[in-house]
Amino acid sequence: MRRFSIITSPALWVGVFFTALLFGMPQLAPAFEWSFPGVSPPVFERGSFFALWLSHAGLVLAASGAATVLGMVLAIFVTRPAGRDFRSLVSTLAAVGQTFPPAAVLALAVPALGFGPRPTIVALFLYGLLPIIENAIAGLEGVPGATREAARGMGLSPWQLLRDVDLPLAAPVILAGVRVSVTIAIGTATIGSTVGALTLGTPIFDGLAGNKLPFVIQGAVLVALFAILTDMLFARLERWLQLPGTQPAV
Amino acid sequence: MIDLDHVSKRYDGRAVVDDLSLTVPDGAFCVLLGPSGCGKSTTLRMINRLVPFDSGIIHIGGEDVRGVSPETLRRRIGYAIQSIGLFPHWSVEDNIATVPRLLNWARNRIRDRVTELLELLRLDPENYRHKYPHQLSGGEQQRVGVARALAADPELLLMDEPFGAVDPITRDALQSEIARIHAATKKTIVFVTHDIEEALRLATVIAILEKGGLAQWGTPLEIVDQPASGFVRDFVGGETAAASNCSGCAGSPSGCGPAKPLRVSPYRPRLRCAMRWPR
Numbered sequence: 001m002r003r004f005s006i007i008t009s010p011a012l013w014v015g016v017f018f019t020a021l022l023f024g025m026p027q028l029a030p031a032f033e034w035s036f037p038g039v040s041p042p043v044f045e046r047g048s049f050f051a052l053w054l055s056h057a058g059l060v061l062a063a064s065g066a067a068t069v070l071g072m073v074l075a076i077f078v079t080r081p082a083g084r085d086f087r088s089l090v091s092t093l094a095a096v097g098q099t100f101p102p103a104a105v106l107a108l109a110v111p112a113l114g115f116g117p118r119p120t121i122v123a124l125f126l127y128g129l130l131p132i133i134e135n136a137i138a139g140l141e142g143v144p145g146a147t148r149e150a151a152r153g154m155g156l157s158p159w160q161l162l163r164d165v166d167l168p169l170a171a172p173v174i175l176a177g178v179r180v181s182v183t184i185a186i187g188t189a190t191i192g193s194t195v196g197a198l199t200l201g202t203p204i205f206d207g208l209a210g211n212k213l214p215f216v217i218q219g220a221v222l223v224a225l226f227a228i229l230t231d232m233l234f235a236r237l238e239r240w241l242q243l244p245g246t247q248p249a250v
Numbered sequence: 251m252i253d254l255d256h257v258s259k260r261y262d263g264r265a266v267v268d269d270l271s272l273t274v275p276d277g278a279f280c281v282l283l284g285p286s287g288c289g290k291s292t293t294l295r296m297i298n299r300l301v302p303f304d305s306g307i308i309h310i311g312g313e314d315v316r317g318v319s320p321e322t323l324r325r326r327i328g329y330a331i332q333s334i335g336l337f338p339h340w341s342v343e344d345n346i347a348t349v350p351r352l353l354n355w356a357r358n359r360i361r362d363r364v365t366e367l368l369e370l371l372r373l374d375p376e377n378y379r380h381k382y383p384h385q386l387s388g389g390e391q392q393r394v395g396v397a398r399a400l401a402a403d404p405e406l407l408l409m410d411e412p413f414g415a416v417d418p419i420t421r422d423a424l425q426s427e428i429a430r431i432h433a434a435t436k437k438t439i440v441f442v443t444h445d446i447e448e449a450l451r452l453a454t455v456i457a458i459l460e461k462g463g464l465a466q467w468g469t470p471l472e473i474v475d476q477p478a479s480g481f482v483r484d485f486v487g488g489e490t491a492a493a494s495n496c497s498g499c500a501g502s503p504s505g506c507g508p509a510k511p512l513r514v515s516p517y518r519p520r521l522r523c524a525m526r527w528p529r
Binding site: 156 | 295298300320321322323324329331332333335336337338339348349352395398408
């Protein structure tokens, strides 16, 4: 039964399809040549798609990883008695980070950090912070007051309260925030190619600059599949982590 | 013995508990009774330092509660609250084992203790041990809450309207349970309620609180027969009528039927029937 559910899982098939395209894109050259006669070469070949994906995933991992760590630390801090006064300040700052268009952050970061992956990571990090912080705060604040009161009344220390009660009960909501943030970051990372980062956006911008539509399609399809696949894997993770007696957040 | 000595608590300059002194003897079932906002819950929560008090001193068994860390103190005191506060992500067994685990009991000892407590609360251990709170009825959850409070065998049990959120029939059963447990274990219990019938039924001694101060301290009979003030008389309600109407159940509590929830009527003919009888 369990095996059956894995074989019929959409995540598996999206994963297989994505991997096949990632490595097999050059084999599709005749199809692109036929669809778009006159474009040469028909498939992006300034680098392998696998290398582009690896770099793309690395950027997202670095930015989202940092955003998750900082977002969690801030959310935990502002939901403790000591940091309660900073709650609205943190929310506001995170919201400002979100309203800044990543393209503008890139433009501002390049003079400071130079071309390459670094300004991209900064832009993705700032852009991804809000959903993580907001969800983590919502999750931690959503832990029932009676449960925390009972925990304190039985003698759990503040650290035990956080580790044994707050975090496990808030985990589904926190994870949902990370999921949103990572999925957005995967799509947004493509613009890093405009400042010299290697991403799956590189063929897209090359295609736009050189009027080569097949490149745009190749990059866009891979980015979309990557984002969908990641989202599906997060959904599986959420189900796997789901605590007995609790509901999934989404 | 719990000894509150001139204890006060203010929120924003307003005294919620005002220079309160009372002594709960060992083995007593002390009910803190009063209307909403009288400070009874705050008083209870000051005993295990969930609410820090501003002035005065509280001793438990001669020991200043501020002499140890709040965590150490609370692990020695059983605590049960109205909305139960069971950990939804832990099984019944894990919930009951909370304090023993904090105290690093051996695994076998915890297991045996959980079995013992489930039996004490009349829940079949093998059936309930691995269930989660959402699989239980309100009454069963409340029983687990009481079992959890008793887990580390504390000398003192604090209960904050523990049966406030269950239906009258279940509440009646739970009241019988806690009375039985009190009789069997001789633990000191401090119990907060606004339900006069619950108080009369369970208490060996009642403290009626009014605006953060003590309006009357006495046995249920004293409270009913000799109200110390108009406030107590009004709160207990139409007592002369009650005394004369309670003829049908003079002998035993079994003739009284289940306690009724608080009624507004000044005539409370069944009031005395609600008392535990004989004491």
